Amino acid sequence: MVSVNPFGDFRENCRDALRESITQLFPSISVESFLLDIPPNPEFGELASTICFELGRQMEKKPKKMAKQIVDIMEMDNFPLIKAVTVAGQGYVNFYANFTALSKTTIESIHSLDTTYGFVKTNKPKRIIVEHTSSNPMSPIHIGQARNPILGDSLARLLTARGHTVFRHFYIDDVGRQSAVAAYGYQKLGKPSPKEKPDHYIGLIYTLTSCLIEINRLKKETEKSIEGASETTQLMQRQLDEWLSIAAELEAKHPKLFNQLLEKTMKDKDKQTLVNNLNRAYEIGKEKARVLVREVCHLSLEGIRETLINAEIFFDSWDWESEFAWNSDVSKILNALKKTGYVYQEGPVLEFDANKVAEDFRLKEKLGMKDDYEIPSLTLVRSDGTTLYTTRDIPYTLWKFRIAEEVINVVGMEQKLSQQQLKLALWGLGYAEKAKNLTHFSYNLVTLPGYKMSSRKGRYISFDEVIEEAVKRAREEVETRSPQLPEAEKQKISKIVGIGALKYALVEVDPIKPVVFTWDRVINFERNSAPYIQYSHARACSILKKATKSKRLNFSLLVEPMERDLILTLARFPEVFINSADNLKPSAISDYANLLADKFNSFYNALSVIGAKPKALSNTRRALVEAVSIVIRNSLNLIGIKAPLRM
RNA sequence: GGGUCCGUAGCCUAGUUUGGAUAAGGCGCUGGCCUUCGGAGCCGGAGAGCGGGGGUUCAAAUCCCCUCGGACCCGCCA
Numbered sequence: 001m002v003s004v005n006p007f008g009d010f011r012e013n014c015r016d017a018l019r020e021s022i023t024q025l026f027p028s029i030s031v032e033s034f035l036l037d038i039p040p041n042p043e044f045g046e047l048a049s050t051i052c053f054e055l056g057r058q059m060e061k062k063p064k065k066m067a068k069q070i071v072d073i074m075e076m077d078n079f080p081l082i083k084a085v086t087v088a089g090q091g092y093v094n095f096y097a098n099f100t101a102l103s104k105t106t107i108e109s110i111h112s113l114d115t116t117y118g119f120v121k122t123n124k125p126k127r128i129i130v131e132h133t134s135s136n137p138m139s140p141i142h143i144g145q146a147r148n149p150i151l152g153d154s155l156a157r158l159l160t161a162r163g164h165t166v167f168r169h170f171y172i173d174d175v176g177r178q179s180a181v182a183a184y185g186y187q188k189l190g191k192p193s194p195k196e197k198p199d200h201y202i203g204l205i206y207t208l209t210s211c212l213i214e215i216n217r218l219k220k221e222t223e224k225s226i227e228g229a230s231e232t233t234q235l236m237q238r239q240l241d242e243w244l245s246i247a248a249e250l251e252a253k254h255p256k257l258f259n260q261l262l263e264k265t266m267k268d269k270d271k272q273t274l275v276n277n278l279n280r281a282y283e284i285g286k287e288k289a290r291v292l293v294r295e296v297c298h299l300s301l302e303g304i305r306e307t308l309i310n311a312e313i314f315f316d317s318w319d320w321e322s323e324f325a326w327n328s329d330v331s332k333i334l335n336a337l338k339k340t341g342y343v344y345q346e347g348p349v350l351e352f353d354a355n356k357v358a359e360d361f362r363l364k365e366k367l368g369m370k371d372d373y374e375i376p377s378l379t380l381v382r383s384d385g386t387t388l389y390t391t392r393d394i395p396y397t398l399w400k401f402r403i404a405e406e407v408i409n410v411v412g413m414e415q416k417l418s419q420q421q422l423k424l425a426l427w428g429l430g431y432a433e434k435a436k437n438l439t440h441f442s443y444n445l446v447t448l449p450g451y452k453m454s455s456r457k458g459r460y461i462s463f464d465e466v467i468e469e470a471v472k473r474a475r476e477e478v479e480t481r482s483p484q485l486p487e488a489e490k491q492k493i494s495k496i497v498g499i500g501a502l503k504y505a506l507v508e509v510d511p512i513k514p515v516v517f518t519w520d521r522v523i524n525f526e527r528n529s530a531p532y533i534q535y536s537h538a539r540a541c542s543i544l545k546k547a548t549k550s551k552r553l554n555f556s557l558l559v560e561p562m563e564r565d566l567i568l569t570l571a572r573f574p575e576v577f578i579n580s581a582d583n584l585k586p587s588a589i590s591d592y593a594n595l596l597a598d599k600f601n602s603f604y605n606a607l608s609v610i611g612a613k614p615k616a617l618s619n620t621r622r623a624l625v626e627a628v629s630i631v632i633r634n635s636l637n638l639i640g641i642k643a644p645l646r647m
Numbered sequence: 648g649g650g651u652c653c654g655u656a657g658c659c660u661a662g663u664u665u666g667g668a669u670a671a672g673g674c675g676c677u678g679g680c681c682u683u684c685g686g687a688g689c690c691g692g693a694g695a696g697c698g699g700g701g702g703u704u705c706a707a708a709u710c711c712c713c714u715c716g717g718a719c720c721c722g723c724c725a
Contacts, residue, residue, distance in 0.1 A: 033665090040668060050667055053705065063705080089668050090705075136725075176725060349723060373650060375721095382723040389725050416651070417720055444652085444718080456724095477687065497687090509660070513653065514718065520674095521659075525687055528660085528673045535687045543684050583664070591661065594672085605682085605689040625684095647687080 002113065004120050005574035006106040011036055013079040014047050014095040021070045022051070029058065036095070042561070045086070045094035046568065052091040063091025081105075099564055103555040103624075106571040110627040118573040118634050121163035122582075128164045129400045130156045132410035133308070133315075134171040137297050138182040139203030141307055142460035143517055144446045144453035150506045151443055152410040153313045154586035154639045161638060162581040167316045167404060171396065174297050175321045176389060178206065178456075180279035182300075183293045184271070185209030188264040189257075191295070199303025200462065202296060207458035208250055208261050213271045214243045220270070246457050280386050285326040293322075307464050311499060312640060319399075321392055329395035330387055333429075334380060337394075342428040343380065350381035354421045357428040367420055378421040390418045394425050397438065406437045408584070413442040413512070441584060443511035449518065461517070470498035470523045477525060478647065485646070493647045498523070500530035500641040507639045508590045528594055530641050533632060536597035537643040539604060540629040543622070547610045550619040557617045558624065562603045566624065569599050570631050577638070586639055593635040600628050 003009050015034045022031060031054075036047040052070070056063035067087040074085055083098040110117045132152020135145050152168070160166045173179075185205045186192075194201035218240040222233060251258040268274055281289035301318075308314070324330055334350070337343045342353045355375040358364050364371055380391045400407045411419060419440040426435035445452060453460035475494035478485070485493070505522040509515055525531040558567065573592065580588035609625055612618040633643040 035665070037665095037667070040670090044668070048668085050706090053667075057705075092668070173725070178725075346723095351723095368651080370650075375650095379723050384723080386723085388723070412719095412725095413652075414719055415725075418725085442652095447718095481685085481687070513660085516659095524674090526674080527687085529687085531687055535685085539685055539688085546684060587661085591672090598672085601688060602690090604684080605680095608683055610684050646685085 001105060002109045003105050004109070004113065004117075005578075006102060006109055007568070007571040007575055008120075009105070010081040010095075010097055010102060010571070011047060011575075013081045014049070017074050017076070017079050017082060017085070017095075018049055018051065018070070018093065021074050022055075024073060025069055026055070026059070029055065031055070039092075039094065042565070044088060044092065045084075046097040047095045048088075049093040049095075050091075052093065056091060064089075067091045067093050097568075099558070099567070100556040102571060103558050103564075103567045106567055107553075107555070107623050107627045110570060110630050111623065114630060115634065117630060118577045119161040119163075120574045120578050125163045125165065126406050127167070127404040128159055128406045128408060129167045129169055129404040130159070130408045130410065131169045131171055131400070132156075133313075134173060134411075135304070136176075136178055136455055137172050137174055137300050137304065138178045138206040139300070139455035139460075140197070140199040141304060141463040142453050142455065143463055143466045143522070144448075144460060146463045146466070146502075147443055147446050147506045147511070147515070148410055148412070149308060149311065149313045150503050150640070151441070151511055151586060154507055154589070155408065155410065155441065155584055157638050157640060158577075158581040158584075158586060158589070161577070165404075168314065169317045169319055169400070170315045172297065172301065172318055172320050173389065174293060175279075175283055175325055175387075175392060177275065177279050178210075179293050179297065180275045180282060181210050181213060182206035183282075183289075183296045184213075184275050184278055185261060185265075186296050187292060189261060190264075194299060194303075197303045197306070197464065198299040199301070199307070200464070202300040202303070203455065204254060204257065204458075205261070207456065208254065208258055209265075210456050211243060211247050211250060211458070212261065212265055213275060215240065215247060216268075216270075217272045218243060246459075250458055276384065280384055282322065283325050283386050285322075290322075307467075310467060311463070311503075319396065321396065324392055324395045324399070325387070329399065330392055333395045333398070334387075334391070336429055337380070337425065340428050340430075348381075348383040348385070349379060352378040352380050352421070352425060352428075354378055354424040357424045361427050361432070363424070363427065367423070375420070375424070376417065378418070378425070390422055390425075393418075393422050394429075397422060397426065398431070398434070401431075401434045401437075406439070407434075408439045408441050410441045410443070413444055416440065416442060439584075441511075444514040446506070446515045446517050449516055466502060466522060467499060469519065470502045471495050472498070473523050474498035474501070474525070474531070477531075482647065493644050496642045496644050497525070497531050497534060497647060500534055500636070501525060503639060503641055504530035504533075504590055507586050510587055530636070531647075533593050533597040533636060534641070534643055534647060536600050536604075537629055537632045537636075538645060538647045540600065540625050540632070541645045543609050543625050544629065547618070547622045547625075549622065549626075550615075552616055553620045553623055554616040555620060557614075557620055560607060562599070562606055563621070563624065566596075566599045566603050566628065569596050570627055573631050573635065577635075580638075589635055589638045593632060593639075596628065596632055596635065600625075600632075 014036055018034050036049050039045055039048045052063040052067040055066055071085050071087050080101050081098050082095055084096040086094050088094050130152055133149040135141050156166045156168050182205055218236055222236050278289055282293045342357050344351050358375055379388055381387055423435045423438055471494050474497040478490050478494050502522050576592045609621040612621055636643050
């Protein structure tokens with residue numbers, strides 16, 4: 001019989017058995033949940049209940065005694081997956097699986113379900129938007145940001161496999177000031193056609209321009225405040241010094257373009273204002289500004305898209321922020337907000353009182369805030385009439401909710417406050433349900449040892465560079481290990497392995513924890529890495545190629561602890577998957593894949609498949625190996641990593 | 648100053664949502680394995696009692712309080 005969740009079936013057997021005994025013995029007691037834990041050691045069985053500790057307290061009896069009573073009356077015949085039940089310790093009830101039955105169900109189900117094994121469908125399918133990456137369109141994706149597409153893509157894969165309808169959206173933040181900065185520089189340089197990958201080229205222009213503007217601004221401001229002793233002046237002086245040293249770095253690295261830009265912008269005494277004007281013109285949709293900024297965006301996005309495709313990360317929709325500004329969605333929302341009473345004017349500036357919303361709807365506790373915490377207000381409109389990122393995010397979010405019932409934003413944790421303010425704006429506007437269905441999937445920074453990466457300051461390692469290096473190193477490995485492979489396949493494998501290593505390194509760590517980037521960390525080919533798991537898969541495939549398939553199987557022959565451990569791990573995959581998808585935890589999958597590879601390698605090393613006697617054992621082990629290969633492949637798939645047949 | 652998050656062997660991490668039986672891996676260190684199907688491998692050893700203190704509980708790395716250290720936020724940036 002095919003089971004979508006073999007270990008889950010065993011769990012249900014145990015739960016039912018437990019429930020029957022308990023209701024029979026203690027009909028007066030109502031037990032809500034019969035949670036079963038995986039014991040720390042196989043000698044305690046495959047599942048264990050601690051319910052007698054709880055019952056013992058309620059009924060003032062010894063847990064061990066109750067456990068004995070419960071076990072004594074248990075009718076085992078109704079539960080084919082349970083082999084035995086015992087009492088252990090101070091009152092644990094331990095269940096032992098009937099391995100012949102469990103092995104058969106597990107292996108047969110995996111063979112039969114194949115590419116869908118493990119992917120248990122939810123009974124509440126939803127339409128979900130996963131918005132991710134959404135990086136600054138004016139520079140290449142750097143490795144600090146790369147955690148975002150990798151996590152976002154895994155989430156989308158997990159939720160799709162869970163049976164949801166998922167839409168992957170890239171929000172192009174083209175209205176921000178950074179677009180105006182890059183566009184200004186691009187125009188001054190005479191709209192040059194990129195000499196390299198376009199996002200890298202535009203990114204360089206952005207960094208150089210941004211640097212010149214900052215220096216220009218800071219110089220003017222420090223000159224203005226002549227009495228140079230005040231604290232703010234000192235701060236400005238320090239900032240100026242930092243930007244001057246950045247300028248020196250940039251000039252040394254890109255002398256030609258730097259000096260060209262310097263020369264071309266020399267005459268602009270107030271660059272800051274020019275950029276602000278361009279920003280405003282673009283936001284209100286002035287023709288010239290539209291043409292210019294879009295041109296730069298398109299160039300850069302072409303490069304960004306190339307990077308993502310190279311990493312096999314795809315989107316269903318590319319949403320232009322400017323569309324929401326131009327089609328008056330933003331102004332409609334502003335008007336609606338004004339009517340709520342949660343908005344107040346400070347001169348020309350419009351502020352949103354997030355704190356008041358939280359108090360009126362009693363949301364602070366739900367948002368994990370202390371009662372007396374004063375949520376900062378959110379500026380909606382600048383004094384020059386332009387809006388801010390979060391302001392524009394409100395209509396965008398509502399637009400997403402027209403497509404989907406649930407929205408997950410993969411956004412760095414440094415934006416936590418603004419994501420909360422966004423949520424509160426939805427509450428204030430009367431969209432409580434939407435606010436509840438908006439999730440900020442937050443993740444921590446990837447830093448370079450000692451400092452943060454910054455596009456604006458030009459201090460970053462691009463995603464492209466890291467991919468290139470990873471593939472290059474993988475290529476060297478393939479060359480030494482499998483020199484006989486044809487060139488085309490070597491290339492293909494190097495890419496799968498290199499990118500796999502990279503993705504794995506960034507998925508593996510809990511997103512809430514920071515990662516310090518080092519080359520050896522993200523391009524690791526040893527144990528606990530994608531290549532290690534891929535290698536295990538290739539080994540399994542190698543056996544499958546050599547051993548002929550047979551239908552004459554006998555699952556009762558799989559008695560070795562290593563075989564059982566392996567089968568148990570395979571049987572648990574669906575539960576791991578459900579937990580990972582429902583709790584948005586891709587790292588649970590990378591963990592699992594690694595665990596499975598570990599178990600397989602131990603098995604591989606200790607027991608032979610092809611030469612095993614009798615023949616039925618060999619056949620059955622082969623079936624087990626095939627199941628392993630399927631589950632490794634399925635699990636890696638969820639985190640966007642491919643499993644090569646050989647490497 | 649206010650807020651959020653993190654703190655597990657020399658280093659990197661899992662486990663914390665849902666409290667349970669000797670705290671799990673990897674790197675590094677170290678002793679073995681030409682044993683057949685791929686050594687990107689396998690088997691073993693040393694190494695932490697979970698930042699510190701208190702509390703709740705039959706039971707705490709997990710929950711609560713205090714405290715120390717680090718990161719991030721508190722922008723008319725995104």
